Amino acid sequence: MRAIAVDIDGTITDKKRRLSLEAVNALRGAEEAGVPVIMVTGNILCFAMATSVLIGTSGGVVAENGGVLHINDEVRVLGDISKAEMAYSHLKGIYPVRKVQFSDLRVSEIALTRDVPADTVREALRDFDVEVYDTGFAIHLTDPSVNKGSSLEILLESRGIGMEDVMAIGDSENDLEFIEAAGFRVAVANADPELREMADYVTSAAHGEGVAEAVRRFMGW
Ligand SMILES: O=C(O)COP(=O)(O)O
Numbered sequence: 001m002r003a004i005a006v007d008i009d010g011t012i013t014d015k016k017r018r019l020s021l022e023a024v025n026a027l028r029g030a031e032e033a034g035v036p037v038i039m040v041t042g043n044i045l046c047f048a049m050a051t052s053v054l055i056g057t058s059g060g061v062v063a064e065n066g067g068v069l070h071i072n073d074e075v076r077v078l079g080d081i082s083k084a085e086m087a088y089s090h091l092k093g094i095y096p097v098r099k100v101q102f103s104d105l106r107v108s109e110i111a112l113t114r115d116v117p118a119d120t121v122r123e124a125l126r127d128f129d130v131e132v133y134d135t136g137f138a139i140h141l142t143d144p145s146v147n148k149g150s151s152l153e154i155l156l157e158s159r160g161i162g163m164e165d166v167m168a169i170g171d172s173e174n175d176l177e178f179i180e181a182a183g184f185r186v187a188v189a190n191a192d193p194e195l196r197e198m199a200d201y202v203t204s205a206a207h208g209e210g211v212a213e214a215v216r217r218f219m220g221w
Pocket residue numbers: 007008009010011040041042043135136137138139172174
């Protein structure tokens with residue numbers, strides 16, 4: 001195993017989005033042992049970059065559910081926001097939807113607050129070319145031609161690492177694609193049932209303590 005790919009919200013943070021110090025220590029330990037950590041998130045790039053810098057991860061960043069990539073100081077926008085814009089303009093004609101804070105910084109997809117249920121949003125958008133993800137923190141309207149998995153693969157390719165050499169850790173439905181493709185699939189204890197079913201390993205601890213547990217196992221500590 002050569003790298004760790006980890007989700008942010010609900011995985012290294014708790015429900016209130018507070019960062020787990022256990023997870024930080026474990027991920028720093030992996031970095032110090034020469035295993036790069038890649039952040040793979042639905043958050044916007046600047047938030048993900050700040051998280052990466054403050055933790056001290058070096059593997060690169062996949063942001064906006066795969067719509068944005070940061071590799072070797074280069075930013076690549078892979079998702080087409082116009083698909084989400086079309087869906088959003090239809091949606092706001094029928095439901096009181098709201099975008100999350102700092103949405104002007106989101107460049108490849110649109111994220112909504114969870115005021116309107118995800119299934120209602122999905123049903124209203126069934127004829128639109130968007131993927132609807134409910135992360136438990138926001139509802140994302142994402143270009144279906146990108147996801148966390150396909151963008152992680154591009155990032156890994158540029159570093160000469162195969163998906164089979166990666167441990168992936170997540171908590172929610174926007175993590176399914178990147179976890180499914182990884183060599184060692186981990187769901188934290190609080191993860192969605194579908195993710196837990198597909199995982200090679202479900203941690204006994206939730207959130208960041210679960211991440212620390214998985215990292216210790218992966219690193220053989
Ligand atoms: O942006 C969200 O809604 C959740 O972010 P995550 O992918 O880091 O869990």
